[in-house]
Each structure stands twice: as C-alpha cells, then as structure tokens.
Amino acid sequence: MALIDCPACGKKISDKAATCQHCNFAIGQANPDDLARKNALNLYLKKQKIQNQSMLAMLLFVGGFGFMYWGGVTSEDIQFKLAFGVSVVGFVWYIVNRVRLVFLKKSS
Numbered sequence: 001m002a003l004i005d006c007p008a009c010g011k012k013i014s015d016k017a018a019t020c021q022h023c024n025f026a027i028g029q030a031n032p033d034d035l036a037r038k039n040a041l042n043l044y045l046k047k048q049k050i051q052n053q054s055m056l057a058m059l060l061f062v063g064g065f066g067f068m069y070w071g072g073v074t075s076e077d078i079q080f081k082l083a084f085g086v087s088v089v090g091f092v093w094y095i096v097n098r099v100r101l102v103f104l105k106k107s108s
C-alpha cells in the first residue's frame with residue numbers, strides 16, 4: 001500500500017482508497033486529466049497564498065522600520081520597541097515564506 005496526496009485536499013491517503021478519508025473526494029471517478037488539473041490548481045492556490053503572506057510580511061517589515069525612523073519616537077519609547085518587534089516579525093515571516101515557495105517549487 002502506497003500513500004498518495006489527495007488531489008482535492010492534499011492530505012496523505014492510500015492509493016487503494018476509492019474516496020479520500022479526509023474530504024470524501026472520489027478518486028476512482030476522476031480521470032488523470034482531472035487529477036492533473038486539480039493538482040495544478042492546488043499548487044497555484046498554495047503559491048498565491050504564500051505570495052500574499054510574503055507581501056503582508058514585507059508590509060509589516062517596512063511599516064515597522066518606517067515608524068522607527070520617521071515616527072518621531074526614541075529608542076526608549078514603547079512604540080519604538082513595538083515597531084522594532086513588528087519589523088523583526090515581518091522580516092522573519094518574509095524569509096519563512098520565501099523558503100516555503102522554494103520548497104513548493106521543488107516538490108512540483
């Protein structure tokens with residue numbers, strides 16, 4: 001018994017299963033073309049989601065950074081520390097998303 005990715009929800013299922021145990025997608029009734037299309041769509045949606053998150057992360061980073069420099073606050077202010085935290089989170093999140101995109105491209 002081998003495990004394959006469900007074309008509908010992407011979870012691991014048995015290749016012998018007629019329907020996905022997670023989302024009830026009828027695998028037996030789908031032809032290879034449908035499966036390929038569905039896979040491509042899933043990949044596209046996943047990529048879109050990660051790219052959206054990258055954008056948001058970038059905004060956090062730039063926003064936090066900008067506030068630190070042009071917000072009229074000193075490094076003693078809680079706002080400064082908050083902005084610093086936000087930009088660090090944004091930066092790390094951005095890197096994580098870039099790595100996820102690379103892995104997504106590798107796996108496809």
Ligand SMILES: [Zn+2]
Nearest residue numbers: 006009020023
């Ligand atoms: Zn499924």
